[in-house]
Amino acid sequence: xxxxxxxxxxGEAFLDIxxxxxxxxxxxxxxxxxxxxxxxxxxxxxxxxxxxxxxxxSDLEVVLIGEENNSDIETxxxxxxxxxxxxxxxxxxxxxxxxxxxLHYNFPIGVxxxxxxxxPGMGRELFIATTTGTSAIDRSQSLFAxxxxxxxxxxxxxxxxxxxxxxxxxxxxxxxxxxxKLDENGYPINFGESIRSDGGSIxxxxxxxxxxVDVMVTDTLTxxxxxxxxxxxxxGGSYESLGYGYGPGIxxxxxxxxxxxxxxxxxxxIAGALQYAYELSKHNLDNVRAFEIKNAMNAGxxxxxxxxxxxxxxxxxxxxxxxxxxxxxxxxxxxxxxxELEDAVIALKSCGIYAESGMGCTGAVIMVNESxxxxxxxxxxxxxxIAIEKSPC
Numbered sequence: 601x602x603x604x605x606x607x608x609x610x611g612e613a614f615l616d617i618x619x620x621x622x623x624x625x626x627x628x629x630x631x632x633x634x635x636x637x638x639x640x641x642x643x644x645x646x647x648x649x650x651x652x653x654x655x656x657x658s659d660l661e662v663v664l665i666g667e668e669n670n671s672d673i674e675t676x677x678x679x680x681x682x683x684x685x686x687x688x689x690x691x692x693x694x695x696x697x698x699x700x701x702x703l704h705y706n707f708p709i710g711v712x713x714x715x716x717x718x719x720p721g722m723g724r725e726l727f728i729a730t731t732t733g734t735s736a737i738d739r740s741q742s743l744f745a746x747x748x749x750x751x752x753x754x755x756x757x758x759x760x761x762x763x764x765x766x767x768x769x770x771x772x773x774x775x776x777x778x779x780x781k782l783d784e785n786g787y788p789i790n791f792g793e794s795i796r797s798d799g800g801s802i803x804x805x806x807x808x809x810x811x812x813v814d815v816m817v818t819d820t821l822t823x824x825x826x827x828x829x830x831x832x833x834x835x836g837g838s839y840e841s842l843g844y845g846y847g848p849g850i851x852x853x854x855x856x857x858x859x860x861x862x863x864x865x866x867x868x869x870i871a872g873a874l875q876y877a878y879e880l881s882k883h884n885l886d887n888v889r890a891f892e893i894k895n896a897m898n899a900g901x902x903x904x905x906x907x908x909x910x911x912x913x914x915x916x917x918x919x920x921x922x923x924x925x926x927x928x929x930x931x932x933x934x935x936x937x938x939x940e941l942e943d944a945v946i947a948l949k950s951c952g953i954y955a956e957s958g959m960g961c962t963g964a965v966i967m968v969n970e971s972x973x974x975x976x977x978x979x980x981x982x983x984x985x986i987a988i989e990k991s992p993c
Contacts, residue, residue, distance in 0.1 A: 629659045629660065629661040630659060630660055630661065630698050630878050630881045630882060631661045631662075631663055631696070631697045631698050632660060632661070632662055632663070632697060632698060632699050632700065632701065632874050632877045632878055632881065633662075633663045633664075633665055633688055633691055633692070633697040633699070633700035633701070633702075634646060634649075634650050634662055634663070634664055634665065634700070634701050634702075634870070634874060635664075635665045635666060635684050635685070635688055635700065635701070635702040635703060636664055636665065636666030636667065636669075637666045637667065637678070637680070637681050637684050637703075638681055638703045638704060638863060639703055639863055639865070640863045640864050641839075641863075641864070641865075641866065643666055643667060643669065644669075645866065645867060645870065646664075646666070646870055647664065647669055647671050647673065648867045648870070649865075649866075649867045649868070649869070649870020649871045649873075649874065650662045650664065650671075650673055650870065650871075650874060651671070651673075652867060652868070652870075652871035653870070653871040653872075653874035653875055653878075654673075656871065656875065657874075657875060657878055660874065660875075660878050661674075662674075662874060663675070663676060663691070663696075663697055664676070665678060665684050665687050665688050665691070665700075666678060666684060676691070682930060685702070685705070688700050688702060688858075689856070692856050692857070692858070693856075698857065698877075698881035699848070699857035699858070699859060699877040699878075699880060699881050699885075700857070700858050700859070700877070701845065701859045701860075701861055701870070701873045701874055701877055702858060702859070702860065702861070703860070703861055703862070703863050703865075704860070704863070705849070705858055705860060706932060706958040706959065706965050706967060707732070707733040707849045707851075707854075707858075707958060707959055708851070708854075708956065708957070708958050709734055709736070709737065709941070709942075709957050709958065709959065710734075710735060710736065710745075710851045710852060710853075710854070711733050711735070711849045711850065711851035711854045711959075712729075712730035712731070712732065712733035712734055712735045712742075712745075712746065712749060712820055712849065712850065712851075712959070713730055713731050713732045713733055713846045713847040713848060713849050713850070713859070713860050714727055714728065714729045714730055714731065714749055714750050714752075714753035714847040714848060714850060715727070715728040715730075715731035715823065715826075715827045715843070715844070715845065715846045715847040716728070716753075716757075716843060716844035716845070716847055716872075716876055717826075717827065717830035717831065717842070717843040717844070718830070718842055718843055719808070719809055719810060719811035719830070720809055720830075720833070721809040721810035721811065722810050722811050723811075724810075724811030725811070725814075725844075726808070726811045726813075726814070726815075726816055727750050727753055727754050727757075727762070727814060727815045727816065727847075728750075728816050728818065728823045728826055728827060728847075729746040729747060729749055729750025729753070729815055729816065729817050729818070729823070730746045730749060730750070730818075730819075730820045730823050730847075731820060731823040731824050731826075731827045731846040731847060731860075732820060732824060732846050732849075732860050732959065733820060733849055733958075733959040734820050734959045734964075735749065735820075735851070736905075737941065737942060738908065738909045739770065739771050739819065740771045740774050740775055740778070740908040740909075741905055741908045741909055742819060742820070743766070743769075743771055743772070743775040743817060743818070743819060744775050744778050744779065744904070744905055744908055745852075745905065746817050746818070746819075746820075747764060747766070747775070747779055747789075747815070747817045748892065748893070748896055748901070749850040749851075750762075750764065750815035750816075750817060751764065751789070751815060751892060752850055752885075752888055752889050752892045752893075753815075753847060753848060753850060753880070753885075754814050754815050755883075755888050755892065756879070756880045756883045756884070756885040756888040756889070757876075757879045757880065757883065758879065758883055759814055761790050762790060762813075762814035762815050763790045763791070763792035763812075763813040763814045763815070764779070764789055764790060764791055764792055764801070764813060764814070764815045764817065765791070765792040765794065765801050765802070765803040765807060765812060765813035765815070765816055765817065766779070766801060766802055766803060766816075766817045766818075767802075767803050767808070767816055767817060767818040767822065768802050768803060768804055769818055769819055769822055770819075772802055773802065774908070775817070775908075776801060776802060778904050778907075778908055779791075781900075781904055782896065782899050782900065782901060782904055785899035785900045785904075786895075786898065786899040787895055787896045787898075787899035787901070792812055792813030792814070793812065794806075794807050794812060795807055795810055795812050801813075803816060808826065820959070824846070827843070827846055827862075828840070828862070830842065830843055831843045831862070831865070831869060832864070835866075838864070839864060839866045840861075840862055840864050840865040840866055840869045841866045841868050841869065842868065842869065843869055843872055844869070844872035844873055844875065844876040845859060845860060845861040845862070845865060845869055845870075845872060845873030845876060846859070846860040846861060846862065847859055847860065847876065848876075848877070848880055848885060850885075850889060852893055855886045855889070857877065857880060857881060857885050857886070859873055859876060859877050859880075861873045924949045924952060924953065924954040925954060926954055927954045927968075927969040927972075928969060929954070929955070929956050929967035929968055929969055930967070930969070930970050931967065931968050931969065931970045931972075931973040931976075932958075932965045932966070932967050933965060933966045933967075933968065933973070933976060933977065933980065933986070934964070934965050935986045936964050936965075936966060936980070936985050936986060937964070940985060941957045941964045941966070942957060943985075944957075944966055944980060944983075944985045945957050945966060947979065947980065947983045947985060948966065948968065948976055948979055948980065951975070951976075951979035953968055953972045953975060953976050953979060954968065954969065954972075955967065955968050955976065966980075
């Protein structure tokens with residue numbers, strides 16, 4: 601087996617050398633995965649997007665993860681979406697691919713995605729921080745973290761000193777003060793200026809359209825809506841035709857380079873998302889993330905983050921529950937309010953069910969083992985976290 605593996609490695613090395621001599625390009629290609637199951641537009645839409653990206657980027661290599669197809673692109677064949685995500689994670693963790701673009705993924709709490717769009721006013725690229733997932737349960741903490749994650753994404757795309765603005769949403773001023781404190785403490789932030797006459801780093805709708813800054817900080821739900829509007833305003837919402845998708849999941853301790861696209865994303869957005877993944881991999885997102893987080897922590901990031909929480913109150917119930925043994929969680933439960941998510945996890949543990957919280961493309965989810973799904977639904981229904989439909993008498 602080892603000999604076969606070594607022969608394969610040597611063979612691939614000779615092929616790489618031959619291709620480099622032929623094309624004049626030396627160095628390893630960047631391999632990006634693309635899952636193909638689950639699109640509202642079908643697998644062919646995903647594959648077409650991959651072919652478009654390959655035509656645009658010479659040293660990009662795409663690995664499809666999905667059903668058998670007629671393309672010449674390397675494909676990892678799977679039977680269903682559950683197999684697809686397991687295969688994706690294995691390829692990432694084994695280093696067989698540098699990043700992956702997928703249609704749906706439940707990131708843990710603390711991880712959220714930074715999308716990238718093209719603004720209609722000036723045709724500028726704009727990073728929207730963030731667009732899926734959630735950086736924290738507390739709103740101010742989440743916005744504060746979103747700013748750091750947006751800076752990381754922009755720098756990992758080669759922007760050395762990205763300008764940052766905070767969209768004028770609830771808690772914006774509070775977060776602006778916190779970011780300025782981080783800046784004063786030694787983590788430099790390039791605050792952008794609104795195009796409106798009164799200026800400042802609190803951004804209006806005008807700034808979204810013009811792309812006044814490189815990174816626009818907002819809450820995830822607003823960011824998600826903005827992504828959909830920017831991506832599909834030319835098609836009446838039926839087809840996302842512009843931009844680069846909802847972006848990579850970024851978190852303090854998270855190192856999988858997974859990028860999200862919508863199930864309604866069209867060929868141009870699939871191609872754009874693969875290019876986005878390519879740029880992040882080329883500039884080594886994980887190294888950029890680690891470097892920026894280290895510098896932010898040295899400037900008091902964690903202390904400022906903690907100070908933003910409304911209350912430091914610990915849930916007394918949590919302290920009285922025995923630790924439930926960890927299990928593999930593959931079944932998801934949706935329909936729970938984000939503000940009650942952690943309480944719902946505690947409630948399940950009080951019922952003896954191991955659970956994890958997360959955020960999917962459609963909102964908050966709780967993940968449990970498939971064998972516990974029915975029991976978990978019953979527990980959450982009894983404790984009034986979700987509505988259980990009663991059978992008619």
